[in-house]
Amino acid sequence: MHSPLFPLLALTLLSLPAISSGEDEQPVAPVKTEYWAGHQIVQGTREVPVLGTLNTQLDTYTIARVRRNDDGTVQVDQRACKVDFTDVGGLSVLIDADSLPDSRMIFEPVDGTVHYLMTGEVRWDEEDVDNDGNPGMTVYVDASICTGNLYVSNKTITNARAFGDEGPFYGEVTVTVRQKILGAEGKCLQALSKDSFERSKGSFRYVKVKANDTCTSLLDAGWPVKAG
Numbered sequence: 001m002h003s004p005l006f007p008l009l010a011l012t013l014l015s016l017p018a019i020s021s022g023e024d025e026q027p028v029a030p031v032k033t034e035y036w037a038g039h040q041i042v043q044g045t046r047e048v049p050v051l052g053t054l055n056t057q058l059d060t061y062t063i064a065r066v067r068r069n070d071d072g073t074v075q076v077d078q079r080a081c082k083v084d085f086t087d088v089g090g091l092s093v094l095i096d097a098d099s100l101p102d103s104r105m106i107f108e109p110v111d112g113t114v115h116y117l118m119t120g121e122v123r124w125d126e127e128d129v130d131n132d133g134n135p136g137m138t139v140y141v142d143a144s145i146c147t148g149n150l151y152v153s154n155k156t157i158t159n160a161r162a163f164g165d166e167g168p169f170y171g172e173v174t175v176t177v178r179q180k181i182l183g184a185e186g187k188c189l190q191a192l193s194k195d196s197f198e199r200s201k202g203s204f205r206y207v208k209v210k211a212n213d214t215c216t217s218l219l220d221a222g223w224p225v226k227a228g
Contacts, residue, residue, distance in 0.1 A: 032068040036168050037061075037209045037218055038078065039227045042175060042202035059084040061097075061223055063215055064206070066168075072109040074116060074169070077102065081215030094140040097215075099130035107162055107169070115163045115171070122156040126182060135182040146188030153180045160204070168206035170227070175200050203227045 042058045064078035080097040107116035126135040136153045155178045162171035176199045184190045207225040209218065218224060 034066040034068070034168075035209050035211050035213065036064045036066050036076070036078075036206040037213070037224050038064060038204060038206040039223060039225050040173065040202060040204035041227045042173070042200050044198070044200040057086040058202075061215075061219070063209070063213065063218065074107040074109075076105040076107065078105070079103075079215075081219060094142070095137075096130070099132070099137070101129060105160075107160075114165045115161060116169070118158070118160040118162065120158050120160075122158075123154065125153045141189065146186060146192065148185030148189050150181060150185075150189060150193055151183040153182055154178075162204075168208055170205040171203065173202050173204055175202070 038061070040060045040062070042060075044056050059082075060080055061082040061084075062078045062080050064076045066077075067075040069075060079102045080100045083095045083097050083100075085095075103122065105118050105120055107118045109116050124136060128135060129137050132138050134149070134151045136151045139150045139152060141148060141150055157176050158173060159175075160171055160173045162169040164170060176197070178195075178197050180195045181193045184193055205225050205227040209224065
């Protein structure tokens with residue numbers, strides 16, 4: 001049986017921006033460039049000792065440069081501005097959004113409709129993706145029984161259904177994630193953290209913003225869009 005600690009950590013990476021899975025795709029000429037701000041919510045439940053079944057929520061805020069191509073596809077190049085994980089059972093999990101890699105999503109139009117489909121993958125193994133001198137991605141854990149850093153690998157597959165024609169997208173997302181512990185600070189985290197597999201669902205929404213808007217300016221002004 002998995003400890004409750006690491007499955008909670010797995011949820012923190014569920015909504016990382018998905019990268020188009022086609023490595024050999026050829027670029028197409030963009031016909032229109034837009035700038036969007038996005039918000040995605042991924043929700044789930046976790047079993048926590050004593051407290052029982054608790055709801056969890058991960059909110060991810062992104063900015064993106066968007067290209068509408070001649071073939072009807074929509075290319076979204078985005079970066080994370082902020083990642084918020086709802087504290088559960090006295091456990092707080094922190095991820096530095098600035099350390100997350102930029103990513104690309106390719107939405108394919110569905111003939112005869114006004115919606116798009118996207119399947120993408122984010123994956124890293126032992127490479128130091130956040131350049132902090134440790135393997136994988138570093139995740140900081142603050143719990144009542146132990147505190148410190150975990151180093152994790154990740155494989156996340158995202159399936160999204162988006163609606164929207166001329167305007168920004170909104171829609172639903174299903175995410176599966178496999179994570180492996182590469183290392184941990186202290187015997188407490190080493191004992192409680194386990195490899196895991198998770199599947200969750202959520203929603204997302206974008207709005208148009210100015211080309212010179214940044215993560216800082218949008219966060220300071222109040223994030224302009226909410227999913228759900």
